[in-house]
Amino acid sequence: MAAKTIKVEIKRQSGPDGAATVEKFEIPYRPNMNITSLLGEIACDPVTVEGKATTPITYDSNCLEEICGSCAMLINGKAKMACSALVDKLNGDGSGTITLAPLSKFPVVRDLSVDRSVLFQNLKAVKAWVPIDGTYDLGSGPRQFPQLQEELYPLSNCISCTICMEVCPQFNDSTNFVGAATIAQVKLFNNNPTGAVLKAERLRALAGDGGVQECGFAQNCVEACPKQLPLTEAISDVSRDVMFQQVKDFFVR
Numbered sequence: 435m436a437a438k439t440i441k442v443e444i445k446r447q448s449g450p451d452g453a454a455t456v457e458k459f460e461i462p463y464r465p466n467m468n469i470t471s472l473l474g475e476i477a478c479d480p481v482t483v484e485g486k487a488t489t490p491i492t493y494d495s496n497c498l499e500e501i502c503g504s505c506a507m508l509i510n511g512k513a514k515m516a517c518s519a520l521v522d523k524l525n526g527d528g529s530g531t532i533t534l535a536p537l538s539k540f541p542v543v544r545d546l547s548v549d550r551s552v553l554f555q556n557l558k559a560v561k562a563w564v565p566i567d568g569t570y571d572l573g574s575g576p577r578q579f580p581q582l583q584e585e586l587y588p589l590s591n592c593i594s595c596t597i598c599m600e601v602c603p604q605f606n607d608s609t610n611f612v613g614a615a616t617i618a619q620v621k622l623f624n625n626n627p628t629g630a631v632l633k634a635e636r637l638r639a640l641a642g643d644g645g646v647q648e649c650g651f652a653q654n655c656v657e658a659c660p661k662q663l664p665l666t667e668a669i670s671d672v673s674r675d676v677m678f679q680q681v682k683d684f685f686v687r
């Protein structure tokens with residue numbers, strides 16, 4: 435009996451302006467492989483099914499445990515993390531072909547690696563941090579009610595993978611929508627007793643072009659988020675706060 439193999443089709447691109455091509459590989463099956471280890475196997479011997487020697491696939495990866503957020507890609511057409519996508523689960527009995535492609539809404543750097551810096555620009559625009567002076571010991575921070583801690587903790591689990599942006603129909607060039615991850619971080623930092631000092635600025639940043647009003651409530655983000663962030667709840671809470679801020683600003687002009 436022929437040894438079991440895994441068939442993979444990978445969309446490749448040599449650089450941001452290169453033409454996209456597809457290369458096919460067939461590699462020996464091992465139980466419990468994830469997509470990252472499969473890409474590692476190809477790197478050890480980058481030869482296509484046609485026997486053509488090629489270059490190893492470029493992809494991002496770091497923690498290998500769904501923490502760093504770097505390895506998001508399209509796996510069988512769906513945005514997933516390569517390190518937690520198990521070949522056995524994707525491939526059923528092993529007879530199917532696994533397709534890999536870069537996220538479609540971000541500029542390709544090379545092969546499966548994309549430039550996701552737009553998320554970090556968006557986080558910067560809404561000041562997604564707690565402004566503290568770290569030059570001396572501030573002692574323990576202000577107390578938080580356990581109920582609030584419980585509500586906010588899931589929002590701190592965001593790994594900046596950008597999957598919520600990839601799957602959002604509103605995240606495109608015509609809306610400039612900042613995306614669910616940024617809005618969730620606004621809720622997190624606005625409800626932090628120290629972070630709240632920048633609350634009005636954050637809400638104003640989400641009131642204009644590309645702000646929270648661009649959300650079309652498709653709810654794809656909450657379905658796809660690998661860390662199960664309560665994104666739709668965060669969007670509706672921040673939406674309400676943005677509206678209150680606009681009313682407040684209108685009367686104090």
Ligand code: SF4
Pocket residue numbers: 591592593594595596597598599614615618658659660661662663665
């Ligand atoms: S909210 Fe979820 S899907 Fe979006 S970047 Fe954070 S972890 Fe990824």
Ligand code: FES
Pocket residue numbers: 494495496497498499500501502503504505506515516517518
């Ligand atoms: S390698 Fe860090 S999330 Fe996948």
